[in-house]
Amino acid sequence: MTSETAYPHPVDAVPPAGALGALALQHVLTMYAGAITVPLIVASALKLPPEHAAYLVSADLFACGLVxxxxxxxxxxxxxxxxxxxxxxxxxxxxxxAIAGQPGLGLQGVYGAAIAAGLIVIPLVSFVGRLRSVLTPTVTGTAMLLIGLSLMGVAIDWAAGGQDAVDYGSPANLLLAGITVATILLVTRFAASFLQNCAILIGMAVGYALAIALGIVDFAAVGTAPALQLVTPFHFGLPIFDLAAIASMVIVLLITLVESSGMLMMLGDAVGRPVSTRDLSRGLRADGMGAVIGGLFNSFPYTSYAQNIALVSMTGVRSRFVCVGAAAILLGLALFPKLSALVAAMPPSVLGGAALVLFGMVAASGIRSLATTGLDSSRENVMIVAVSLGVGLIPTMSDRFFAEAPVVLAPFLHSGVLLGIVTAIALNLLLRPSKAAAREPSIDNTTLSTASPVHTGG
Structure with missing residues (x-):
């Protein structure tokens, strides 16, 4: 028996069952708030009924587990x-x-775009290194800042009770949002390191408990939800493949691939298994396949979560089978629609309080990325950021600006994030800012703490 067989690499070691279960649950708790927020945002924006919102949560957890x-x-x-x-x-x-809001597309258009975009980018993973010269920190930082700013309006409406709420801005709604934010801040300041990673989830739990105590939670959808239900492909209908929607989603995936490449290489160093070019290609192909899986199972594109990478560094537990156990927990949670309905029943004001912090963190991640680009000494980089932000905020500030534009371009023109990214890429190629002013960001456990709740390039 060789020493390698007797002593496997810590990445390939399987912890005892009890320890594995506890460590796996840690990973689930760390990423749960970020995972459920996206389907809730989409459901809220599209004004889906509670049962559809609950199904989106289940589908997301299921796809999280598979990917x-x-x-x-x-x-x-x-x-x-x-x-x-x-x-x-x-x-x-x-x-x-933006895609789902177009007539004739809806969620089927989103899923068709995700499936097609995933299949398109999988063969392109070997070119990700070349994309780094185009998708610079100036471009990706601007994109993250735009994502945070674009989503902030959603968080504000939620915190006030929901856009169409009859009690919009009531003291009760503002109290719930404020208590949620205050809890997140207190946990971040005073709790142990692991609990700090779960600060947003804890804040949501405290706000939800207070809302229940005040008697303002409607559990009707929880009562009518089935006790057990499988997540099935194409629950909302067969996917629709629209060229403009597909092009939009390809841009999204290219951004995530560039971000993932840095995160995966950093994780390899952290666990003592440096990532080779072949390893990186396998990881990025899985990212692309994640979009396909998301589209098939009524969810969205996937990427690695920074806060879980931070948890690996913090605990020192390098076994990949801990994350396999966490994936099994997510798959199990997806089978219980009543749990997803319970999540979907959370009052908008509680979600809004958590979202104010969460989306603010996304914007802050963009600012942190831009801080490495030498804005103080590069007029070109300043111009790229300034113009891209202005263009990217057009759909957020005015929903009629592109009213006369061709309908086929609507999925692109009504997404400020995509507008800003494409503008930043074009200006980066045109102005060619000096690389001497940029500083390579250093990434450590602080960078990957609760300040980076989702992987957006931090």
Whole structure:
């Protein structure tokens, strides 16, 4: 027996069952708030009924589990075989809402775009290194800042009780949002390190408990939800393949691939298994396949979650089978619609309080990325950021600005994130800012703490 057989690499070691279960639950709790927020945002934006919102939550948890298994266990040319938790990316939220809002597309248009875009980018993973010269920190930082700013309006409406609420802005709603934010801040300041990683989830739980105590939670959808239900492909109908929607989603995936490449390489160093070019390609292919899986199972594109990478560094537990266990928990949770309905019944004001922090963190991640680009010494970078932000905020500030534009371009023109990204890429190629002013960001446990709740390039 060789020493390698007797002593497997810590990444490939399987902890005892009890420890594995506890560590796996830690990973689930760390990423749960970020995972459920995206389907709730989409459901709210599209004004879906409670049962559809609950199903989107179940579908998201199910796809999270499947894509995490693919990354951790691997299957042929897919999966990096490292301790990775995969969750839905915030980069695609506003593009998905823009696609779904177009007549004749809806959620089927989003799922068709995700499936097609995933299949398109999988063969392109070997070119990700070249994309780095185009998708610079200036471009990705601007994109993250736009994502946070674009979503902030959703958080504000939620905190006030929901856009169409008859008690919009009532003291009760503002109290719930404020208590949720205050809890998050207190946990971040005074709790132990692991609990800090779960600060948003704890804040939501406290706000939800207070709302129940005040008697303002409607559990009707929980009572009517089935006790057990499988997540099935194409629950909302067969996917619709629209060229403009597909092009929009391809841009989203290219952004996430560039971000993922840095995160995966950093994780490889953290666990003592440096990522080779072949390993990286397998990991990025799994990212692309995550979009396909998301589209098939009524969810959205997926990427690695930064806070879970931070948890690996914090605990020192490098086994990928811990994340396999977490994936199994997510798959199990997806089978219980009453749990998803309970999540969907959370008052908008509680979600809004958590979202104010969560989306603010996304914007702050963009600012942190821009801080490495030498804005203080590069007029070109300042111009790229300034113009891209202005163009990217057009759909947020005015829903009639592109009213006379061709309908076929609507999925693109009504997504400020995509408008801003494309503008930033074009200006980056035109102005060619000096790279000497930029500073390579250093990434450590602080960078990957609760300040980076979702993987958006931090």
């Amino acid at each position: 995490t298994l693919l990354q951790c266990l691997g299957a042929g040319p897919f999966g990096i075989r490292l301790p990775i938790m995969m969750g839905v990316t915030f980069v695609g939220v506003m593009p998905a809402i």
